[in-house]
Amino acid sequence: MTKTARQLQEEGLLYDVFEQELTDIKDRTYGLVSELSRVSHFDMEFVMSLVRKIVAKIGQDSYIVPPFRCDYGDHVFIGNNTYINYNCCFLDSAKVTIGDYVYMGPNCNIFTPCHPIHHELRKEKVTEYALPVTVGSHSWIGGDVVITPGVTIGENCVIGAGSVVTKDIPDNSIAVGNPCKVIRQINDKDREYINSLILDDETKDSKYKQEHGYIYSAKDEAIFNIVKDTVHYVEILNKLSNSEIQRRRDFLRTFVAKLDEGAMINSPFYMEFANHLEMGVNSFINYDCIMLNNAMVKLGDNVLVGPKVSFYTAMHPIDAKQREQWLVYAKPITVEDNVWIGGSATILGGVTIGKNAIVGAGAVVTKDVEPNTIVVGNPARVLRKITAEDSKKYQEELAKQKDINKSEFDKMMAGQWYNAMDYSMLKLRQENNKKTEAYSRITINTLSYKDRMAKAIVKEFGENANIIPPFTCDYGCNVKVGDNTVINHSGVFLDTNEINIGKHALIGPKSGLYGAIHPFDVEARNEGIEKAKTINIGDGAWLGGKVTVVPGVSIGKHSVIGAGSVVTKDIPDDVVAVGNPCRVIRKITEDDKINPIRKK
Incomplete structure (x- = not known):
């Protein structure tokens, strides 16, 4: 008797992702998670009524802050x-088990x-198998x-913010990094250490303790009300189009601590303490940014995010018993003038x-990052200093640009320096x-x-292509x-030059x-000057x-890029590459076709 795709899935065997039985389940779940994404964070009764329809089990006094994403829901089991x-985001093709008293930070992904490593097994049908994930009780996932x-x-584990967990982590461990x-x-x-941060002074309330770096209760009524008010305003902000500058x-000026001339935030955006955000002149925060700004986040003038x-200023105690009392402390983040923070970066408190x-x-x-310094990686390390030679190089490139009468759009398409803040570009x-x-x-x-809507957005949308919303x-x-390419949800493409994605490609969520590229020359960057390089993703x-x-990276045909990787250089055909920065770890071979299922 032929097994159904659902049976194959449950047994950890290869199955067709778009088999009708599975598609019906995912469509139902998509409807529920879409409804959940439109519900206010603090409409807790309604949130939980939807969550209970989505997941297989959620224990007593547990909570999920919307938006939340999963594929099936009936594979998700959450403790008390x-x-x-x-x-x-939980891609729950296999069982996801989360224990009791687990704290999971924003934007986490399970x-x-x-998918099979060998492309031929992904071509005619989008096939996959699935392996379960377990998060033990009393753990904190940054x-x-x-x-x-x-x-x-x-x-009782602690996983540092921005980590990519590829192997089992034993009990009572602190683990960080990629991998x-x-x-x-x-x-x-x-x-x-936490005991040393306790202020034994009954005259000082939780707001005072929060502002001065002491331990305080996140469930304090005054603290809770600030978060509730801030989230309410942010939810209104997110309903306004980014075109309504x-x-x-x-x-924004009605509720954040400081928003100087020309400063702006694009939606989607999330923060919890409006009184802890200051933005200087012409500072800009782009799509999909998150601020757990329990302490102050100060952005200077002309900061590009x-x-x-x-941005994570909040710190939980390492000790689980202290953490489970909802104790928190926070350290401020300061970003000085003229800083450029690249996409998908994570900035920690202090x-x-x-x-x-x-x-x-x-x-x-x-x-801390010193002035005039470039840092990269996880954890961020100094790559080099910015020097006068960087400005000189920019000026030389600018001098070589011909056809000065070109429109800014034509300059962009030619890979030349152009002004992104020109009115014509803003309008586009x-x-x-x-x-x-x-x-x-x-x-x-x-x-x-x-x-039909996707075809109205992108230049070319192949036969049987699929862009899963939201998409920006x-x-x-x-x-x-x-053709036959799938781009999973929450992708952000800064398509200032061509982004070419081949046939039968698969791009995971939140990519x-x-x-x-912004110039290293500060004055030019502050004027909105940038240029772009083509990105190519092979068949x-x-x-x-x-x-x-x-910018400028090409990923070869049939290659596989591991989850959470940062691809800074070209990747050749038929290889597996992982990490930050992404490095080739091996060639794809015929053995991957013969033995497609791997246990880790």
């Missing part, structure tokens, strides 16, 4: 007193499905963590990024914003219009999607393809979830 923060198929995280590695065991000194700016950047510094795409910044982005925002609001009742791009006219390539691709 567990808190899953904003914008988490991926259980694995923001922007990726957990890959088959991983078990033990009990995530154990750095030490949890011990009594962790409790002692002045309206958004005027509204790329898409999908996260960090100061000095003037004119550049943070590379996908970097995880855990320490505003028009495209309206299209992508409508696309991202697609519900189960409007799914039939999805492909700057212009659309530079995005080409080949960022960033074509724009049959597979990019795992939360992959970042920087």
Whole structure:
């Protein structure tokens, strides 16, 4: 008797992702998670009524902050007193088990499905198998963590923000990095450190303790009300189109601590303490950024923050018993003038990024960054200093540009330096914003219009191609999607030059393809000057979830890029590459075709 796709899935065998039985389940779940994404964070009763329809089990006093994404829902099992923060994603083709008293930060991702490494097994049908993921009780998973198929995280563990967990983590461990590695065991000194932050003064309330770096209760009523009010305002902001620049700016000024002339934030955006955000003149925060700004986040003048950047000032105790009392402390983040933070970077509490510094795409910044310095990687390390030679090189390139009468759009398309803040370019982005925002609001009742809307956004949309909403791009006219290619949800494409995606390619959720380059020359960058390089994704390539691709990169045919990777250089055909920065670890061979299922 032939097994159904669902039976094959349950047994960890290869199955067709688009088999009708599975598609029906995913369509039902998509309808529910889409409805959940439109519900207010603090309409808790309604949120939980939807969550209980989505997941197989959620225990007593557990909560999921919307938006939340999963594929099936009936493979998700969540214990008691567990808190899953904003914008988490569980691709639950296999069982996802989360224990009791687990704290999961924003934008975390649990991926259980694995496509075959060999492209021929992904070509005629999009096939996959799935491996279960378990997160043990009393663990804290920092923001922007990726957990890959088959991983078990033990009990009482702490996983650092921005980590990519590819192997099992034993009990009582602190582990960080990409790939995530154990750095030490949890011990009594962790409790002692938190005890040193306790202010034994009954005249000081939780707001005072928060502002001065002491331990405070996150459930304090005054603290809770600030978060509730802030989230309410942010939800209103996210309903305003990014094309309504002045309206958004005027509204932001009604509730953030400081928003100087020319400062702006693009939606989607999330933060929890409006009184802890200051933005200087002409500073800009791009799509999909997150701020857990329990302490102050100060952005100086002319700061550029790329898409999908996260700022985490909040710190939980390492000791689980202290953490489970909802104790928190926070350290401020300061970003000085003229800093450029690349897309998908993560900035941790207590960090100061000095003037004119550049943070590379996908970097995880855990320490101060000196002025005029470029940092990259996870954890971020100094690549080099910015010097006068960088400005000289820019000026020389600018001098070589011919046809000075070209429009800014033509300069962009030619890969030349152009002014992104020119009115004509702003107008193009505003028009495209309206299209992508409508696309991202697609519900189960409007799914039939999805492909027609996608064709109206991108330049080429191949036969049987599939872009799963939400999806964001700057212009659309530079995005080409080949036949039978699938782009999973929450992708952000900065298509300032061509982004060419071949046939039969698979791009995982929350991926960022960033074509724009800002000059290292500060004055030029502050004027809105940038240029772009083409990104090419070859036929049959597979990019795992939360992959970042920087300008000018080509990924070869049939190659596989591991989840959470940051691709900074060309990747040849038929290889597997992983990490930050992404490096080739091996060739794809015929053995991958003969033995497609791997346990890790």
